[in-house]
Amino acid sequence: MALRRELKRATCAVTRQALSPHSSRRYAALASFPNEPTAPSVITSTVPGPVSIEASESIGSFQENRSHVLVGDYSKSIGNYLVDVDGNVLLDVYAQIASNAIGYNHPALIDLARSDEFITAAMNRPALGNFPPKIWKDLHTTGLLKVAPEGLSNLFTMMCGSCANEGAMKAAFIAYRARERKDALAFTSEDLSSCMKNAAPGSPDLSVMSFTSAFHGRLFGSLSLTRSKPIHKLDIPAFDWPAATFPKNQYPLDEHGEENAKAEAASLAEVESIITTRKQEGRPVAALIVEPIQSEGGDHHATPDFFRKLQTVLKKHGVFFIVDEVQTGFGATGKFWAYEHWDLPSPPDFLCFSKKAQAAGFFHSIDTRAAAPYRNFNTWMGDPIRSMQARTLINVIQENDLVSKTAQVGQILYDGLNGLSQISAGKGKINSLRGKGAGTFIAFDAASPAQRDGIIKGLKQRGVNAGGCGEMAVRLRPMLVFDRTHADIFLGTLEDTLKSL
């Protein structure tokens, strides 16, 4: 009850105040968490502190712990602030690798977790493809289907980002082969027997194309599309699937129009050339997958024009277009889906999501639903409680206009970083700033990989939890409840950190 009251208060606080980008004072007062700390607080001489280190080592007795950054105390974390087991309070602009949408312990989510509907669903997990629960349709009509990309009315739920991409890839392969047959279900006896031996034609030599420095997951199919770092791929067998060069653009995009247009044209030519060559070789490309902003691989952006032309090329050759919004989806770029920035004349074929959505899966059109059941199927096929969480997230985001707010805070953050890159603290240390107009989905390069690591370490020591990507980038992935106050704290802390290097 106390939490319900708190939620009500928070919601009122948000809706009472009209949002104006020109009124910084009113903007700064906008917060969803009345009890959120007002500033970070670091009480140990290093982060992680001794309690984190001990807890991490203890986990090391049964699993890998060298990737641990710190050990969290999630019962104490609130809003934008992650509290660790040492009692350090960190402003979190990494947000669980970009997977926390509206902050720690958001009262609307806590309320959800206490509901009978959630408890029943959590403890009676159905095999959704066979025995869906009574609530299944309504849960999605009031939730994920409200944010279905226009033209993509079908939803396939899965369990994580990699699975979501692989589910879409399977749907694309099935649809590609169905199109080649007169009757989608007219499998030949050779199809039926050869697939049991993993051989063509039943297991066809088709591929999904991705881009250099892409990241699409780490299962066997999705890892074959991932091209970000060798450490992800080494020693794991991969499909012989092609990659085109992602445009090597310069930033800000709009100030390098001519060079970037050339880079993007070269990339598109390569895409088309690979499609043509593979077709001639009898092993066609069935689909292409792309992140609207390449994230894990280093935060690489391309222009809306690039993506529009890419769609044209794919349509020309009958190649399905899969948009991987696992990291970009759910508002962080200042649009609910990042692909909305592109203004495509028609929707992509598949849009995949996970992370911030908490639920995972893909949207697609009825045209790519298989002609027979059980072709794309598994035991759980998603998770009702994660769909419930997605519904609550969508409602909180929409009621509080958090996507527009993120667009505005992103502008403030970008301008602040741009300013910082001009003064002595930032000069030569903040390079290739990118994400102008892309909400808070912002990154910059340090002068070297070592300096990048130094910046992230320095930020953490001063109470800000940030993450890296690519070779030497710092990526910002704050939550949608990150407002101007938090941006100010971040910028001040970054300036101090840069000065200390």
Place this chain on the structure above:
Amino acid sequence: MALRRELKRATCAVTRQALSPHSSRRYAALASFPNEPTAPSVITSTVPGPVSIEASESIGSFQENRSHVLVGDYSKSIGNYLVDVDGNVLLDVYAQIASNAIGYNHPALIDLARSDEFITAAMNRPALGNFPPKIWKDLHTTGLLKVAPEGLSNLFTMMCGSCANEGAMKAAFIAYRARERKDALAFTSEDLSSCMKNAAPGSPDLSVMSFTSAFHGRLFGSLSLTRSKPIHKLDIPAFDWPAATFPKNQYPLDEHGEENAKAEAASLAEVESIITTRKQEGRPVAALIVEPIQSEGGDHHATPDFFRKLQTVLKKHGVFFIVDEVQTGFGATGKFWAYEHWDLPSPPDFLCFSKKAQAAGFFHSIDTRAAAPYRNFNTWMGDPIRSMQARTLINVIQENDLVSKTAQVGQILYDGLNGLSQISAGKGKINSLRGKGAGTFIAFDAASPAQRDGIIKGLKQRGVNAGGCGEMAVRLRPMLVFDRTHADIFLGTLEDTLKSL
């Protein structure tokens, strides 16, 4: 509170009564759900009834619904009984494709869902590899690690059965290549550059071997190992990985010792021959994966002797041994893990689990933990709330001795089916009865695929929800709270169904 009291009562009822296989009356009184229905009740003229059909069609507006069996009302389901939206009450011996361990709405699980610890974990999902929660070690020391197979002290959590298998496969490939290098981390520049192109040596031409009619999942790596039905594999590119013939045994195993020994020897010879051939071809088999009982593919059993000899062959050739216990794990075979039936001289290398555990992942030894972090990694790396659920399940199972109980009920069930196969109702309709001594993990063949479908339909119409597998098998996958009373109901209903055919 009411539920907590109910739990206490249920637990007391269980522990008050010593379990004796010779005392059927006392056994029949043993139940975890005081309010469980005493019999099925079907109130519609067909199952699914009109409300289920309408609800399913409505789901069909946004996703595949032709695989729906019925639409469940999980708030009303209890213990072994699944209630549908028409109000039909079905004895459930399929249990959400073998993924429900201790019954619907078990009071211990409802209690868990209401705990602050669960609520915090559900709504603040961490990126476990970077920011694990304070509770992570303790959660597993008191949970999944209590059932770690001897010698496999390491636990890698994932999200589903397919992912669990693929995680183990990745670990096996990494360990295989590490063994070939003098220094596990001495990657050559060729390794580093070639893997970014999905080419050898960085992306090596190694394989995982599986068996004919195996099922290991439906993502791209796991689907390449699955050989159960064409519909699972058609049109999806697959790795050129080998399969050996699973022994074509006759049942009961112990009554066909000589023929089965021959079939098993032939299978083992084929395994060894494939390993040798592939090695000569420069594309070695790095691991072999096997289900202790092939489930989805038709419930095929092999003897403990087969698995012991299989391990010997694998050890001889340095091939990792992955045991896929996604369906067999967590007690249903009368051992906590089915591989315990084999009495292996040393543990397998990997044991994968999911389904009944609700959590998913694999156990392995420290030897197969990668020499560097981030090699086997993803954003979520499991889910704390599913680990919590696994802990509660393990505690309920252990406190109530549900594994031994399942062994005993399984014997009753098997004997009943065997008896039924001898009388006129079952003659020629119950063939190849299998699962003797394997708990309730029992199956039989019908006379034809059509008759199998007829049996499942007839059972449903009479209030029993059962599932099929393979071409014409009926598989029983009741929960661990299925007792003699339920077995009696099932057997009576099956007899009626068979008579009506």
